[in-house]
Amino acid sequence: MPAFSCAFPGCRRDLLVIVLVVFVGIGLPIEASAPAYQSHGTEGSHLTNITNTKKAFPVLAVNYEHVRKPFEIALWILLALLMKLGFHLIPRLSAVVPESCLLIVVGLLVGGLIKVIGEEPPVLDSQLFFLCLLPPIILDAGYFLPIRPFTENVGTILVFAVIGTLWNAFFMGGLLYALCQIESVGLSGVDLLACLLFGSIVSAVDPVAVLAVFEEIHINELVHILVFGESLLNDAVTVVLYNLFEEFSKVGTVTVLDVFLGVVCFFVVSLGGVLVGAIYGFLAAFTSRFTSHTRVIEPLFVFLYSYMAYLSSEMFHLSGIMALIACGVVMRPYVEANISHKSYTTIKYFLKMWSSVSETLIFIFLGVSTVAGPHAWNWTFVITTVILCLVSRVLGVIGLTFIINKFRIVKLTKKDQFIVAYGGLRGAIAFSLGYLLSNSHQMRNLFLTAIITVIFFTVFVQGMTIRPLVELLAVKKKKESKPSINEEIHTEFLDHLLTGVEGVCGHYGHYHWKEKLNRFNKTYVKRWLIAGENFKEPELIAFYRKMELKQAIMMVESGQLPSVLPSTISMQNIQPRAIPRVSKKREEEIRRILRANLQNNKQKMRSRSYSRHTLFDADEEDNVSEVRLRKTKMEMERRVSVMERRMSHYLTVPANRESPRPGVRRVRFESDNQVFSADSFPTVHFEQPSPPSTPDAVSLEEEEEEEVPKRPSLKADIEGPRGNASDNHQGELDYQRLARCLSDPGPNKDKEDDDPFMSC
Amino acid sequence: MGALQSLSDEPEYRELAEKTGFSFEQIGILHKRFKQLSHNEDMLRRADLDTIPDLACNPIRTQIIEAFFDKRNFHQNGDGTVEEISFEEFLVVMSHFRPPALNMTEEQREKVRREKLRFLFNMHDTDNDGTITLEEYRHVVEELLSRSGALGKETAKGIADAAMLEVASISMGHMEPDEFYEGITFEHFLKILKDIEIETKMNIRFLNMDTTTLCK
Numbered sequence: 007m008p009a010f011s012c013a014f015p016g017c018r019r020d021l022l023v024i025v026l027v028v029f030v031g032i033g034l035p036i037e038a039s040a041p042a043y044q045s046h047g048t049e050g051s052h053l054t055n056i057t058n059t060k061k062a063f064p065v066l067a068v069n070y071e072h073v074r075k076p077f078e079i080a081l082w083i084l085l086a087l088l089m090k091l092g093f094h095l096i097p098r099l100s101a102v103v104p105e106s107c108l109l110i111v112v113g114l115l116v117g118g119l120i121k122v123i124g125e126e127p128p129v130l131d132s133q134l135f136f137l138c139l140l141p142p143i144i145l146d147a148g149y150f151l152p153i154r155p156f157t158e159n160v161g162t163i164l165v166f167a168v169i170g171t172l173w174n175a176f177f178m179g180g181l182l183y184a185l186c187q188i189e190s191v192g193l194s195g196v197d198l199l200a201c202l203l204f205g206s207i208v209s210a211v212d213p214v215a216v217l218a219v220f221e222e223i224h225i226n227e228l229v230h231i232l233v234f235g236e237s238l239l240n241d242a243v244t245v246v247l248y249n250l251f252e253e254f255s256k257v258g259t260v261t262v263l264d265v266f267l268g269v270v271c272f273f274v275v276s277l278g279g280v281l282v283g284a285i286y287g288f289l290a291a292f293t294s295r296f297t298s299h300t301r302v303i304e305p306l307f308v309f310l311y312s313y314m315a316y317l318s319s320e321m322f323h324l325s326g327i328m329a330l331i332a333c334g335v336v337m338r339p340y341v342e343a344n345i346s347h348k349s350y351t352t353i354k355y356f357l358k359m360w361s362s363v364s365e366t367l368i369f370i371f372l373g374v375s376t377v378a379g380p381h382a383w384n385w386t387f388v389i390t391t392v393i394l395c396l397v398s399r400v401l402g403v404i405g406l407t408f409i410i411n412k413f414r415i416v417k418l419t420k421k422d423q424f425i426v427a428y429g430g431l432r433g434a435i436a437f438s439l440g441y442l443l444s445n446s447h448q449m450r451n452l453f454l455t456a457i458i459t460v461i462f463f464t465v466f467v468q469g470m471t472i473r474p475l476v477e478l479l480a481v482k483k484k485k486e487s488k489p490s491i492n493e494e495i496h497t498e499f500l501d502h503l504l505t506g507v508e509g510v511c512g513h514y515g516h517y518h519w520k521e522k523l524n525r526f527n528k529t530y531v532k533r534w535l536i537a538g539e540n541f542k543e544p545e546l547i548a549f550y551r552k553m554e555l556k557q558a559i560m561m562v563e564s565g566q567l568p569s570v571l572p573s574t575i576s577m578q579n580i581q582p583r584a585i586p587r588v589s590k591k592r593e594e595e596i597r598r599i600l601r602a603n604l605q606n607n608k609q610k611m612r613s614r615s616y617s618r619h620t621l622f623d624a625d626e627e628d629n630v631s632e633v634r635l636r637k638t639k640m641e642m643e644r645r646v647s648v649m650e651r652r653m654s655h656y657l658t659v660p661a662n663r664e665s666p667r668p669g670v671r672r673v674r675f676e677s678d679n680q681v682f683s684a685d686s687f688p689t690v691h692f693e694q695p696s697p698p699s700t701p702d703a704v705s706l707e708e709e710e711e712e713e714v715p716k717r718p719s720l721k722a723d724i725e726g727p728r729g730n731a732s733d734n735h736q737g738e739l740d741y742q743r744l745a746r747c748l749s750d751p752g753p754n755k756d757k758e759d760d761d762p763f764m765s766c
Numbered sequence: 767m768g769a770l771q772s773l774s775d776e777p778e779y780r781e782l783a784e785k786t787g788f789s790f791e792q793i794g795i796l797h798k799r800f801k802q803l804s805h806n807e808d809m810l811r812r813a814d815l816d817t818i819p820d821l822a823c824n825p826i827r828t829q830i831i832e833a834f835f836d837k838r839n840f841h842q843n844g845d846g847t848v849e850e851i852s853f854e855e856f857l858v859v860m861s862h863f864r865p866p867a868l869n870m871t872e873e874q875r876e877k878v879r880r881e882k883l884r885f886l887f888n889m890h891d892t893d894n895d896g897t898i899t900l901e902e903y904r905h906v907v908e909e910l911l912s913r914s915g916a917l918g919k920e921t922a923k924g925i926a927d928a929a930m931l932e933v934a935s936i937s938m939g940h941m942e943p944d945e946f947y948e949g950i951t952f953e954h955f956l957k958i959l960k961d962i963e964i965e966t967k968m969n970i971r972f973l974n975m976d977t978t979t980l981c982k
Contacts, residue, residue, distance in 0.1 A: 067779045357844030417868040485961055491929045496886070497909060499826065500968055503889075507863055508831040508970050512799045515971050517822065527824070550925045695947045 014145015088364040103715065104469045106218040110462070120374070127378040130371040137328075140435070141316050141370050142360035144213055144327050145309075147238065148334030149357060153169070155231045158516075162410050162418075166426070170402045171209050171243040177398040178391070179205030185390055196449055199255040204453050206247035207440050208395060208460055212433030213237040213327075218365060219431060219469045220372040224480040228421050233429040241327035248308075248439055251324065279325035283332025285313035289404045290333070291340035291535040298537060304349040305356060308341060316565035347555075368434045375437070376458050382451035392463050397430070403427040414496035421481050428472055431464040432457075494549050516705045604628050782854060786861035791974045796860060800853050809850035810834075825912050829889050834859050836889045845894060865969040875965055880956065880969045889953050897949030900930050933958050 089112045093100050099108070099583075156163070179202035186196040216237045218231055250268045254260050291310035294695040297304045312333045319329035342350060403426050420427075441459045443450050476483075484675045505517040779793050793856045803818070804810040812831055821827045835846030839862070840855050848907045851859075862885045866878045890906050895979070904926040910920050937954040950958075 058860070124821075243936060310918070370909060399771070411868070415969050415971055417867045419868070490961075491925065492932055493962055495907060495925070495929055496959060497967075499886075500823055500908070501905070502826050503830060503886075504968070504970055506821055506824045506827060509818050509859070509970070510799075510803075510815065510834075511796070511860070511970065512802070513971075513973055517970070550921070550928065553928070595826065649848070 011356070021083075040432075049122070070470075082370075083363060083367065086363065086370050090362075090366050091369070094627035104219050104465075106215065106365075106470055109366055110373040110376075110465065113370040113375075114377060115373075116370065117374035117377030121377055127374050128371075129375045129378050129439065130368070130434070130441065132442045135368070135371075135438045136320070137317075140214075140331060141326075142364045143217065144238070144316075144330045145312050145334055146361035147213060147217065147234070147358040148331035149308075149338055149353075151331065151335055152227070152231065153335065154724065155227050156235055156465065159228065159231055159235070162414065163232060163239060165406055165410055165465045166232065166236040166403075167313075168237035170242045171211075172247075172405055173402045173405075174398045175281050176396075177205070177207040177401075178202075178209060178299055178394045181394055182387070182390065184261050197255075199251055200449055203251035203255055203443075204246070204449075204456070206244065206251055206452070207436050208432060208457060209398070209432045210240050210244040210432070210436065212435050214365060214368060214435070215431035215433030215465055215469070215690055216429060218369075219472060220429065223473050224484045225425065225476060226484055228416075229425045229429075231485070232422075232426055236426075238327060238331055238714040239641030242272065242279065242440070244435070245323070245325050246272045246275050252443075275323070275325050276328055278322065279328035280326060280332040281321045282319045282338045283315045283329035286311045286318070286329075287333040287336030289339040289534070290402075291344075293338075294344040295535060295537045297345065301305075301346045301349055304345045305352045307373065308337065308353050309356070311337070340532070343532075343536045348759045358419040372434055372437060372458075372461065375441075376462075378452055379458070380451045381455045384452055384456055387452060388456045388749075390455070392460055395460055395464070395647075399430045400427045403430075421479055423482055425472075425476070428468060433465065433469060434473065437461060481678065482580060490516045491550060491553060518680055592702070595598055707711065779963050782857055785854075786857050787864055788857065788861065788972065789974065792972045795973055796857060797853060801858055809852055810856060825877065826909050828948065829906075829909065832892075833885070836888055838894070860972075861971045862971065863968060866965050876957045879965045882964050883956055883959060884952065884967075886959075886964075887952055895949075897951050898955070899949040903930055903950070949966060 086109075090105070093105060093108050097315050117127045179198070182198070182205065183201040185196045186201065211233070213234070216233055220233065246268065250264075250271070254264065275544065283717075284400070290307055292312070293307050294304065312330055315329045315333040316326045403423055407418050407426075436457050437454075440450075440454050443453065501517065501520070507522045508515045508518050539634040779790050782788070782793055783790060785939075786793075801808060803814045805814070812835060813823070815831045816835065821830065831852055832847070832858065833839060834849050835849070837846050837848060840857050842859055862882055866875055870878070878899065887898070890934060892902055904923055907926040908919060908922040908927070911925075930947075930950075933950050933954055936958055937950075938947060
């Protein structure tokens with residue numbers, strides 16, 4: 007067993023401890039059930055003979071029945087998580103075997119243990135699966151769905167999901183029926199509809215398994231979104247086919263009307279699901295508009311609305327998965343613009359946590375159910391099923407890609423096709439659907455066995471070999487790139503460019519409609535769903551602020567100015583001679599003011615009373631402003647020191663803003679408080695400092711060169727203070743920004759300068 | 767109708783097809799569009815492109831229109847701008863937006879990528895000196911944000927400065943505080959945008975069937 011080949015001695019002991027925990031956890035219910043009956047018995051007699059026998063007051067008593075259900079649930083979850091922990095402690099294992107395989111093996115072991123004890127191992131209850139275990143995973147996937155690649159490839163994804171699944175179902179069902187007709191197999195009792203039902207259950211690619219395996223191989227974005235999108239969108243097809251064939255196999259005959267109704271049902275199920283999800287999504291977005299005073303419960307709205315969307319659509323037999331995806335996708339941009347940074351982090355972590363736990367539990371239960379479930383083994387049927395699965399998938403992908411490539415701008419290569427075909431894993435959804443089959447189906451056990459075999463095959467064989475195959479075929483991997491503001495600018499630039507060129511070409515293409523949707527979104531929808539003035543903010547600015555915030559947080563955590571790219575390049579390298587001039591006196595004043603205000607802030611923050619109902623996201627924003635402050639201060643200091651150095655070499659003189667006399671350029675030294683001015687290159691005149699011209703306002707003066715001569719050596723333009731107005735403005739703005747940073751935000755004011763849309 | 771036309775222009779179309787890589791049908795459709803825009807004249811002017819209603823709300827429409835009249839995009843090693851263009855030049859500019867063929871080698875893809883990035887570079891480098899200076903970059907970002915309300919100039923400046931810093935950091939690595947980064951050269955431009963995979967992104971669908979009568 008691979009699980010026992012430990013790298014270090016301690017882990018063997020740990021595993022033993024875990025096994026013991028499991029033993030105890032399972033042993034307890036058996037033993038505890040015995041005394042429970044006893045205590046009931048004594049109590050009955052106790053009541054009748056109250057005066058006769060006086061028992062001692064029970065200081066310590068065991069009442070397991072009281073906590074049985076939650077105890078078992080907690081124990082199972084704990085076991086699952088401990089297993090997960092254990093795998094990552096064993097170094098080589100997690101690199102070779104995907105986690106899902108290991109978890110199934112653990113499930114098998116646990117199931118085996120339980121059986122050995124003599125208890126009945128719990129089977130993956132379908133209701134538990136569909137109502138509790140599946141939604142977190144799908145919500146996590148839907149909320150963090152990368153929208154751009156998804157919408158760019160949505161046509162391809164839909165073709166694979168709908169037509170691919172239909173092809174799989176009918177191909178497999180048909181061929182299996184043909185197989186069953188052969189006398190030697192001994193399955194002549196199986197009719198066509200049952201086979202088609204089986205085909206429809208096994209044909210759907212499973213999102214849980216795909217997620218689990220693809221997470222670890224980091225494949226390129228296109229293939230990932232194709233397989234993943236397909237696994238999400240084929241739910242509608244599966245639901246319809248399953249319900250259809252179940253109904254029919256009870257009745258026994260199919261008419262043309264039934265087929266037509268089936269097609270209509272498909273559209274109703276899928277579009278209805280999406281509609282329900284979208285409605286709840288808009289509701290959630292609208293609610294989040296008003297949560298600025300109760301930030302603590304913001305994440306709950308997201309979770310509850312999404313879960314309601316899922317339950318509502320399941321109630322009407324619509325596609326719950328599509329509802330959940332639609333809800334997440336619709337709600338995300340608006341909610342993120344409204345909620346605080348902390349709430350966003352909470353949502354992210356809770357979703358990841360729940361989906362992780364769910365996934366672990368699902369795989370373990372799969373293993374346990376395998377040991378538990380009733381089995382009926384038929385070599386031919388099972389082997390044929392597995393082979394047919396592979397064959398139909400490959401044929402389907404190749405055939406569909408041939409057609410799809412005629413319509414795609416960027417065609418799918420053979421490598422892409424291979425990964426898409428090979429990544430079509432089956433998983434727990436197929437098992438649960440099979441389990442849901444009523445016992446009246448005589449072939450139920452056979453089907454269950456076959457389904458489990460297919461799942462095992464795809465998860466183990468395909469799951470384990472896909473990683474080396476990806477390496478072998480040198481398939482493009484996902485680029486681990488940092489968010490780059492240049493790429494962001496150019497992505498947006500490209501969007502507009504392509505829309506424009508489409509306009510010139512004269513046809514309404516992809517970009518045209520996207521632009522129209524964006525404009526509609528901005529003018530109507532955002533106005534209603536986003537709080538405050540933030541709906542006007544364009545994406546690029548939001549992105550930029552996110553980056554700033556990230557940098558600021560990094561700085562707070564590491565205590566120094568971060569360098570995203572370690573280099574010594576700073577503003578003065580790119581700005582043409584940006585030399586601020588601040589007199590030493592001014593600088594001292596600024597420092598004093600900053601220090602005083604910072605002190606004030608710190609004191610005020612400490613003296614606030616603790617309250618469960620308000621989260622101090624003012625804290626973080628204060629930190630950020632403190633950080634900004636520090637950053638600005640450092641910049642200032644650096645510039646001042648640079649300027650000192652430069653003054654000894656350079657003779658160029660930037661325009662002086664406060665100069666009352668136009669046409670004369672002045673320069674200030676912080677050290678001497680002298681004024682140098684030059685009216686022509688290369689002579690420099692020294693003048694006495696004139697008090698009236700010292701500026702009173704504390705302003706950070708940042709110079710921007712208007713028309714920089716290309717050669718850095720310098721023709722001093724003696725233009726008037728042309729840039730004065732804008733420079734002044736810049737200086738004023740900087741100062742205002744500083745002042746705002748320093749001002750006390752107050753206990754309830756959450757609206758600071760860059761509030762609430764700062765989310766990473 | 768379209769077929770008759772293309773039959774008569776067959777030899778010219780063949781030459782154009784070879785030069786730009788479009789198919790005959792695509793050239794025919796684009797020719798129709800060209801005639802529609804230029805009001806059946808042989809040369810297209812800026813004013814003709816200005817009248818397209820779809821371009822009216824595009825924040826970078828001036829740059830787009832300029833790109834059509836920029837001689838650097840005509841692949842003839844020219845320089846400067848022209849006042850009016852012929853159909854051939856129109857087609858050459860459009861060919862920058864063709865998707866790469868399915869079975870291209872790595873070098874061919876690289877060539878396509880360079881070509882498209884060169885087009886973008888030319889759009890930014892308005893004074894044609896081979897570098898994108900800070901001012902030019904600021905202008906680009908300002909135009910991008912111009913439609914998006916009044917937040918504008920200062921933030922645009924901040925964003926452009928940050929972007930420039932990033933380019934400088936990636937391309938130059940280390941600079942003395944005295945040194946001055948002149949501007950983004952084409953090689954630096956290639957470097958910072960190499961992760962975008964421009965050859966798969968900068969494409970539009972050119973129709974093989976005539977639908978220009980359906981839209982303006």
